[in-house]
Amino acid sequence: MNNSLRPTTRDAIIEASFEILSRDPSAPLSDVADRAGVGRATLHRYFASRDDLVRALAMIAMEETEAAAEEACSDVSSYAEALEQTLKALIPLGDRHGFLALEPFDGDDDVDAAYARQMTEIRDMVDQAKQEGFFDLGVPTAWIAQAFDYLIYAGWESVKAGEATHQQAADLAWRTLTIGLGSK
Amino acid sequence: MNNSLRPTTRDAIIEASFEILSRDPSAPLSDVADRAGVGRATLHRYFASRDDLVRALAMIAMEETEAAAEEACSDVSSYAEALEQTLKALIPLGDRHGFLALEPFDGDDDVDAAYARQMTEIRDMVDQAKQEGFFDLGVPTAWIAQAFDYLIYAGWESVKAGEATHQQAADLAWRTLTIGLGSK
DNA sequence: CTCAAATGAGACATATATGTCTCATGAACA
DNA sequence: TGTTCATGAGACATATATGTCTCATTTGAG
Numbered sequence: 001m002n003n004s005l006r007p008t009t010r011d012a013i014i015e016a017s018f019e020i021l022s023r024d025p026s027a028p029l030s031d032v033a034d035r036a037g038v039g040r041a042t043l044h045r046y047f048a049s050r051d052d053l054v055r056a057l058a059m060i061a062m063e064e065t066e067a068a069a070e071e072a073c074s075d076v077s078s079y080a081e082a083l084e085q086t087l088k089a090l091i092p093l094g095d096r097h098g099f100l101a102l103e104p105f106d107g108d109d110d111v112d113a114a115y116a117r118q119m120t121e122i123r124d125m126v127d128q129a130k131q132e133g134f135f136d137l138g139v140p141t142a143w144i145a146q147a148f149d150y151l152i153y154a155g156w157e158s159v160k161a162g163e164a165t166h167q168q169a170a171d172l173a174w175r176t177l178t179i180g181l182g183s184k
Numbered sequence: 185m186n187n188s189l190r191p192t193t194r195d196a197i198i199e200a201s202f203e204i205l206s207r208d209p210s211a212p213l214s215d216v217a218d219r220a221g222v223g224r225a226t227l228h229r230y231f232a233s234r235d236d237l238v239r240a241l242a243m244i245a246m247e248e249t250e251a252a253a254e255e256a257c258s259d260v261s262s263y264a265e266a267l268e269q270t271l272k273a274l275i276p277l278g279d280r281h282g283f284l285a286l287e288p289f290d291g292d293d294d295v296d297a298a299y300a301r302q303m304t305e306i307r308d309m310v311d312q313a314k315q316e317g318f319f320d321l322g323v324p325t326a327w328i329a330q331a332f333d334y335l336i337y338a339g340w341e342s343v344k345a346g347e348a349t350h351q352q353a354a355d356l357a358w359r360t361l362t363i364g365l366g367s368k
Numbered sequence: 369c370t371c372a373a374a375t376g377a378g379a380c381a382t383a384t385a386t387g388t389c390t391c392a393t394g395a396a397c398a
Numbered sequence: 399t400g401t402t403c404a405t406g407a408g409a410c411a412t413a414t415a416t417g418t419c420t421c422a423t424t425t426g427a428g
Contacts, residue, residue, distance in 0.1 A: 009404085024288040026210035028385055039406040044387065102286065104208040136367045142347045143356045144365055146338045154334040163326045172327045180364035181328055183320045193374085212415055223376040228417065 010046050012036040017057055022098035029053070055108055061096035062114040068093060069121075079128035086125070087152055087177075088170040094156020101153070122148065134178075144177075151177055194230050196220040201241055206282035213237070239292055245280035246298040252277060253305075263312035270309070271336055271361075272354040278340020285337070306332065318362075328361075335361055 016036035020027045029050060033040045047053035072089035073082040090097065105111060126144045129135050135144055155169035164172065175181070200220035204211045213234060217224045231237035256273035257266040274281065289295060310328045313319050319328055339353035348356065359365070 027288075029387095030385080039408095040386095041388090041407080042405060045404085049387070050385090104211075133367055135365050139356065139359075139365050140347065142345075143342060143360075146342055146347075147335065147356075147360050147365065150334045150338040151331065154330045158327060158330055161326075163324065163330075172323065172331075175323075176327075176331050176360065176364065178364045178366040180360065180362045181319050181323050181331065182362040183317055213417095214415080223378095224416095225377080225418085226375060229374085233417070234415090 009036075009038060009042065013038060013043055013046055013053075014057065014060060017053060018061075018095045018099055021054075021057070022095040022102065025099075025102045025104065054103060055111065057099060058103070058105070058108070058111045059114070061093075061100050062111070062118065064096055065090060065093055066114075066118065069118075078134075079125050079132055080134040083125050083129055083148070084174050086122075087148065087155075087174055088166075090152050091155045091159065091170050091173070092166055094153060094160065097153055097156065119145070147177055193220075193222060193226065197222060197227055197230055197237075198241065198244060201237060202245075202279045202283055205238075205241070206279040206286065209283075209286045209288065238287060239295065241283060242287070242289070242292065242295045243298070245277075245284050246295070246302065248280055249274060249277055250298075250302065262318075263309050263316055264318040267309050267313055267332070268358050270306075271332065271339075271358055272350075274336050275339045275343065275354050275357070276350055278337060278344065281337055281340065303329070331361055 013032070013036045016038075017032050020032050020035055029043055030040050032053075033043045036043070043053075047056060068089040069086045072085035076082045076085055100115070122145050123141055126135065126141050126148070130137055130141070151173040155164075155173040158164045158169045158172070159166055197216070197220045200222075201216050204216050204219055213227055214224050216237075217227045220227070227237075231240060252273040253270045256269035260266045260269055284299070306329050307325055310319065310325050310332070314321055314325070335357040339348075339357040342348045342353045342356070343350055
C-alpha cells in the first residue's frame with residue numbers, strides 16, 4: 001500500500017527523467033525508460049507523449065523549488081537570512097534547475113507563469129535585503145539575482161563533482177555572493 | 185579578395201551555428217542553414233555531417249577562448265590582474281561558452297584535451313593569485329575556478345538580456361568574485 | 369560577354385525517435 | 399486456484415532529421 005496512488009513506477013520515471021534530461025534534453029525516451037528500469041511502453045502509459053512528460057517535469061521542478069524555498073524561509077528573521085536559507089535549500093535541487101535551464105521551452109503558459117513568479121519572488125527578496133542594508137544599493141537587483149541563480153548551479157556542480165558536500169557548497173556560494181573570495 | 189580562403193559563407197554558417205546551437209543543441213541543421221542565409225545543401229558542402237560541424241565549432245570555440253585569454257594577459261603585472269582581464273575578455277564569448285557547456289560531448293580526444301588544458305590554466309592562475317595573497321587561501325581552488333566560470337556566463341546572460349554592457353557585466357562579475365555584493 | 373565555381377531548391381533514401389497496439393507473463397489478491 | 403491488473407517485449411506505422419544527389423541559377427573573374 002502506498003500513501004498516494006501507485007507511486008513507485010511513476011516516481012522512478014520522473015527521477016530518471018531528471019537525471020537523463022538535465023544532462024541531455026534531447027535524449028531518447030528509451031534511455032529514460034532504461035534508467036527507470038521500465039519498458040518504453042510503460043513510460044507512455046504514464047506520460048502519453050514527450051511533451052506531456054516534459055511539462056509534468058517542469059511543473060514538478062517548480063513546485064519542488066517553491067516548496068523547498070518556502071520551507072527554508074519558515075523560521076527566519078531577515079530577508080538576507082531568507083536568501084541564505086533558500087540558496088542552501090536549492091543546491092540539492094540542482095538537477096531540477098538544470099532541467100529547467102536546459103530544456104528549450106516552447107512556452108507553456110503554466111510553466112511560464114510559474115517561472116516568472118519565482119523570478120519575481122527572488123528579486124523581491126533581494127530588494128528587501130537591500131533595504132535592510134545587506135546588499136550594496138549601487139549593484140543592480142537584476143545582477144544580484146543573476147549571480148544568486150548561477151552560484152546555486154555552480155554549487156550543485158561542485159557537489160556533483162564530489163568536490164564538496166551540500167553544506168560546504170552552500171557556504172562557499174553564499175560567501176562568494178556576499179563578501180567574495182578575496183583575502184581579508 | 186579575402187585574406188583567408190573563401191571566408192564569408194563558412195563564417196556565416198559558423199556564426200549561425202553558435203547562435204542556434206548554444207540555445208538548443210538539438211536544433212535541426214535546417215534552422216542553422218536558415219539563420220546563416222544559406223541552403224541546407226551548402227551547409228553540408230562545408231561540413232559533411234553534423235558531427236563534423238560540432239567538432240569544428242568546439243575547436244573554434246576553444247581556440248578563440250584561448251586566444252582571447254592570452255591576448256588579455258599580454259600586458260599584465262600580476263596573476264590577479266590576468267584573471268580580471270581574462271574574465272573581461274571571455275564575457276563576449278558567452279555563446280561559445282554556452283555551446284561548449286550545453287553540447288553533450290561524446291568525447292572527441294582533441295576537444296577533451298583542449299578543454300582539460302584550459303581548465304588547468306585557469307586553476308594555475310588562481311593558485312598563483314592565491315600565492316600573491318589575492319584570494320583567501322582557505323577557499324578551495326576548484327571552487328574559485330568554478331565561480332569564475334559561472335560568473336562569466338552570468339555576465340554574458342546579463343549582457344544578452346540587455347541589462348548591462350560588456351564592461352558593466354565584467355565589472356559586476358569581477359566584483360562579485362573578489363569582494364562580493366554586500367554593503368560595506 | 370563568357371566561363372567556371374558556388375549556390376539554392378528540391379527530390380530521394382535512410383536512420384532514428386515517437387506513439388500505438390497486441391500479446392504473453394507475473395504478481396497481488398479474493 | 400482463478401482472476402485481475404500492471405508490466406515487458408516487440409511489431410508497426412509515422413514523423414522528423416540527416417546526408418546525398420541533380421539541375422538550374424547566380425556570381426565573379428577574365
